[in-house]
Amino acid sequence: MASRAVSSRLLLPARRAAPTRSPRIPSALGSHVQRTCATEASSSNFVNIVEVGPRDGLQNEKSVVPPETKVELVNRLGRAGMKIIEGGSFVSPKWVPQMAGTAEVATKIEKLSGVTYQYLVPNEKGLSTFLNLLSEQPDVRPGSEIAIFTAATDAFSKANTNVTVAESLERLAKVTRAALDHGVRVRGYVSVVITCPYSGKADYGRVRDVTRALLDMGCFEVSLGDTTGTGTPTSVGEMIDAVLGANPVQKLAGHFHDTFGMGVANAMTAVDAGIRTLDSSVGGLGGCPYSPGATGNVATEDILYALQGSKYDVAGDLDALAETGFWISEQLGRENASRVGRAIRARKIRQQQETMKAKL
Numbered sequence: 001m002a003s004r005a006v007s008s009r010l011l012l013p014a015r016r017a018a019p020t021r022s023p024r025i026p027s028a029l030g031s032h033v034q035r036t037c038a039t040e041a042s043s044s045n046f047v048n049i050v051e052v053g054p055r056d057g058l059q060n061e062k063s064v065v066p067p068e069t070k071v072e073l074v075n076r077l078g079r080a081g082m083k084i085i086e087g088g089s090f091v092s093p094k095w096v097p098q099m100a101g102t103a104e105v106a107t108k109i110e111k112l113s114g115v116t117y118q119y120l121v122p123n124e125k126g127l128s129t130f131l132n133l134l135s136e137q138p139d140v141r142p143g144s145e146i147a148i149f150t151a152a153t154d155a156f157s158k159a160n161t162n163v164t165v166a167e168s169l170e171r172l173a174k175v176t177r178a179a180l181d182h183g184v185r186v187r188g189y190v191s192v193v194i195t196c197p198y199s200g201k202a203d204y205g206r207v208r209d210v211t212r213a214l215l216d217m218g219c220f221e222v223s224l225g226d227t228t229g230t231g232t233p234t235s236v237g238e239m240i241d242a243v244l245g246a247n248p249v250q251k252l253a254g255h256f257h258d259t260f261g262m263g264v265a266n267a268m269t270a271v272d273a274g275i276r277t278l279d280s281s282v283g284g285l286g287g288c289p290y291s292p293g294a295t296g297n298v299a300t301e302d303i304l305y306a307l308q309g310s311k312y313d314v315a316g317d318l319d320a321l322a323e324t325g326f327w328i329s330e331q332l333g334r335e336n337a338s339r340v341g342r343a344i345r346a347r348k349i350r351q352q353q354e355t356m357k358a359k360l
């Protein structure tokens, strides 16, 4: 792939939209599928976190992380109370070499009861690799589901998957049908919902329509990706308003990159708008290989800290996540991008020093 320049066009206001439609339940779902349909409705104050670090985080690392490190990361996240973890992707290793070895990761991770493991799939080849794995390694199936992805602009879609949005929806409809026929639930992503690195400000009406198309084909939820991390609470609120014009809030998730430091504010805007699922990555790992300059997802530690101090409820052990953020950052030789993680560590060091002083 040739690299392309990042455009930084300004965001324009969008219109307010009408209320939501009622959610649909995809057909042909097996018992596991029903069991994992555990995300709380938006009337509840419980916010689900999808931990995307092992996929969205590691896919953007310069070096290829060995499968055993990925396995250890997923295991640590599960033990830290993450209930939904994106474990990797079955994409072309020529396009994203960092995700090679996902089958090995899916096979070797410690499968915790009540935890859902998601894997990104771009096309029928990726799905057939995943389904073959399920038949060869039946232990992988419980709690496993796939995520498909498209975009709000043709330019990003072509850069990311070599097809236009319309072509990708056609391809993904077949993938979704086949996955549901095999009892595998399907999550959807729409990228560049605020700004596209190649074609500027997103058309929120298109974000709404692409989201609708993904739900219509059978996705149980669609995650709205601010891939470039250019969103602000204002633009994110306007985008969500537009999307709600044709989609139920219970089926939406927010996926915010933290490039401009607005990740937590944007996530809280989404929650205040009724969205009850947020994507985040431990240590703020990540980026997108096809969004030049975009930094990682909003850090899971930062999201947990914001939610734990609010009227909303959330699962997860903040201290254990902060440790995991430092552990994986050290493995990668990078700075920990979580401000909350850094503050927790600094406080611990201060406390240890005070204890030592008191003993002297």
Ligand SMILES: CC(C)(COP(=O)([O-])OP(=O)([O-])OC[C@H]1O[C@@H](n2cnc3c(N)ncnc32)[C@H](O)[C@@H]1OP(=O)([O-])[O-])[C@@H](O)C(=O)NCCC(=O)NCCSC(=O)C[C@@](C)(O)CC(=O)[O-]
Binding pocket: 056, 059, 089, 090, 091, 092, 093, 094, 095, 096, 120, 122, 123, 125, 126, 127, 149, 160, 161, 162, 189, 190, 191, 192, 225, 226, 227, 255, 287, 288, 289, 290
């Ligand atoms: C979709 C394709 C495969 C099309 O890529 P293509 O080159 O058009 O595919 P193709 O069908 O022409 O096949 C070319 C070669 O790739 C192989 N191939 C084909 N498919 C697969 C597969 N599934 N697994 C393994 N190999 C595959 C295929 O077998 C063939 O191999 P060859 O004959 O040359 O040896 C490619 O564009 C691709 O893999 N793209 C993925 C890019 C990606 O992973 N991007 C990051 C994830 S999206 C993201 O991060 C955004 C998100 C979700 O986080 C939300 C947000 O923040 O916005």
